[in-house]
Amino acid sequence: MTRLRTAILISGRGSNMDALIAAAKDPSFPAEIALVLSNRPDAPGLAKAKAAGVATAAVDHKIYAGREEFERSVQIVLETYRIQFICLAGFMRMFTPWFVGRWGGRMLNVHPALLPAYRGLDTHERALADGVKIHGATVHFVAPEMDEGPIVAQAAVPVLDEDTPQTLAARVLMQEHLIYPMALRLVASGAVRVEGNRVLGAPTAQETALIVPDAAAAPRRIS
Template sequence: MKKLRLGVLASGRGSNLQAIMDRCQAGSLVAEVVVVISDKPAAYALERARRAGIAAYGLEMAAFPSKREYEQAVVELLREAGVQLLCLAGYMRLVGEPLLQAFPNKIMNIHPALLPSFPGLHGQRDALQYGVKISGCTVHFIDEGMDTGPIILQAAVPVLGDDTEETLAARILEQEHRLYPEAIQLYAEGRLEVEGRRVYIK
C-alpha cells in the first residue's frame, strides 16, 4: 500500500502533529508527513517537523495583502509537496475558499469536544462551564463553518467533579493522539465515504 502524503497546518506546539509522525514512523499509519505550515513562524510544531527532516514553513498572514492570497500561497506549497490529505493540528484559523476548493473533502481537523456541542477555540472550558458529565474529541472534515463539517470519529471522556480546564484538556488530548491517526488511516485505506452530513466507514 502506497503511503498517503500528508500536509499539516499548525499554530502551536504540535502535539497532534507529533502523534501523527510517531504513528507514521511506527508503521501503524500508512502515511508520511511531507510538509508542515504554520501561520506563526515561532510555533514549536515547525521545530518538530524540522527535527524529523520534514519541510517546514512559517507564513505570517500579515505578510500578505489578504487572507485569500495567504491561503493561495499555502495551497501552492501543499501542491508542490504533492499533498493528498491536509490535516489541521491546532490550527487556529477558519479555513477559507482557496483551501476548500483545492482540497474538497480532503481537509481533516480534530476538535477537543463532542461536536456539534462546544465548537470554537475553548471547547474544554465551555464544556466544563456548562456542567456536562461527558466530553471528548471529534475528528471531522472541514467545511466553510466553525467546526461544522461532517463527523468522522469521536471519543468520549468522562468529566470528573474536580476537573479543571487543564486536567480535562490533558485527558482529552490523550484520546486525540489516538483518534486522529486512526481517522487518517481509514482515509488512507479508502474507507471513508461522505454523503451530505454523514461519513460512512466502509
C-alpha cells in the same frame, strides 16, 4: 503501497502533529507526513518536525492583505511538495470557501469537544460551566463553516467532579492523540466514505472505546 502525501498545518507546538508523525513512521501506515507548514515562522512545532526528519515551511499570514492572498501562497507551497491531503493540528486560521473548496474531502481537523456541541474556543471551560457529564474530542472533515463537516471519529471523556479546565483539557488531548492517527488511517486507506454529512465505515462509539485507553485515567504530564 502508495502512501498518501499528507501535510500537517500547525500554529503552535503541534502535539497532535507529534502523534501523526509517530503513527506515520510505521511503513504500513497509509499516509506519509511529507510536510509540516505553519502560519507562524516561530511556531515551536516546526523545530520538532524538522528534528523528526519532516520537511517544514512557514507562510506568515501577517504579511498578507487578506485571507485568500495568504491561502494562495499556502496552496503554492502545498503544490510544490505534491501534497494530496491536509491535517489541521492546532492551526488557528479560518479558511475561506476558496481554499476549502480546493481541498474538499481531503482535509481533516481535530476539535476538543464532541461536535456539534461546543464549536469554537474555550470548549473545556464552557463544558464545565454547563455541568455536562461527558466531554471529548472529534476528528472531522473540514467545511467552510467553523467546526462543521462530516465526523470521522469521536472519543468520549467523562467529566469528573474535581475537574478544572486544565485537567479536563489534558485528558481530552490524550484522546485526540489516539483518534487523529486512527481517523487518518481510515481515510487514507479508503476504509470510509462520505455520504452527505455522514462518514460511513467509521468505528462506532463502542468500537472506539475498545481502541483508546480509559479516558478517565490520569494523563501524563504535558509540557
